Amino acid sequence: MEETFNIQAIVLNRYAFRENDSRVLAYSLEHGKMFLVARGTGSIKSKMAGHIEPFCLSELMIVRGRRYNYIGGAKSTNCFFGIKSDLEKLEVAGRSFAILNKIIKEHEVDPKLFFLINDFLEVLSDINKNINYNLFLHAFILKLVCQLGYRPELYSCVVCRKDINPNGNYFDFKKGGLACSDCQKNCQKNCLTIHKDSIKLLRFIVKENFIDISKLFVNKKISSEVIKSIIVFYNYNFK
Ligand SMILES: [Zn+2]
Incomplete structure (x- = not known):
């Protein structure tokens, strides 16, 4: 029997992997930084792809595999559209994620860090005036x-x-x-x-x-x- 578990995660990065799949780097509340594989996201019929885009906060169902952990299901709870629709905010979020990718180690669980990233994205997304x-x-x-x-x-x-x-x-x-x-x-x-x-x-x-x-x-x-x-x-x- 396949073992599954659910996580809340912020998608830090996603890139094409194998013919039709993608690799997803996520920071989760429950397990810290994780590398995951999503199947079939290269297909235009993929229902999952929109829920595992970078910057999305999503609920993910993970299927434990021998080589990889797979994303079996995904539902975004906040995709921070205020960031995606603004180039300046997008650059700020991108630079912050580059740092997170670099300095956070895999599987170090830190709920406070998860909420820090989430709060940062939420406020950045909602800002509606010119700030520094x-x-x-x-x-x-x-x-x-x-x-x-x-x-x-x-x-x-x-x-x-x-x-x-x-x-x-x-x-x-x-x-x-x-x-x-x-x-x-x-x-x-x-x-x-x-x-x-x-x-x-x-x-x-x-x-x-x-x-x-x-x-x-x-x-x-x-x-x-x-x-x-x-x-x-x-x-x-x-x-
Ligand atoms: Zn002194």
Whole structure:
């Protein structure tokens, strides 16, 4: 008898496989990242294909196979059409998925991560005004790395452990957080100076949800500094 089980999954990627099938990379609530095979999706008669497109949140029935796990049935619950109909949002979602594909390992179950991705897609899909999409993408990256256990220390100095005062601080990537002005001599090439408003923004992103983050109006200088900090912090830990 075939063994089946049901999952809730966000489709991260799908590509043609064998003559008429496709391979699906999904992040599921129950089993983390999974590689699956969907049969017959190359056919125009396929009823399943529309439910397993990238960015869809779907309920999948999985049939355990010897070599692969197969998708036996699929029903999308949200395909985030607000993303698919907007090129700028599509690019943001695509870049976020490229990072997820790269850094998430197979079968590491993390429900909080599943809901983080889902919330990000939901808010991105629903946004109906012009926002700083690049900042929004990097907010997702920062929240993602926090969820993976790389939360930067933003409240006390990573060298002397004193509370961070507003001015004269550095972001020390090697030590994983902020260093105060007294400890700057310890910072060499792994540091960036950081403005007090950038510190506030980093703390806000770590603490608050995507709806509140999407409502922020941030000046260009601060958003550039925060984006740069997040990129350098991400690269230091994941490249
Ligand atoms: Zn210090």
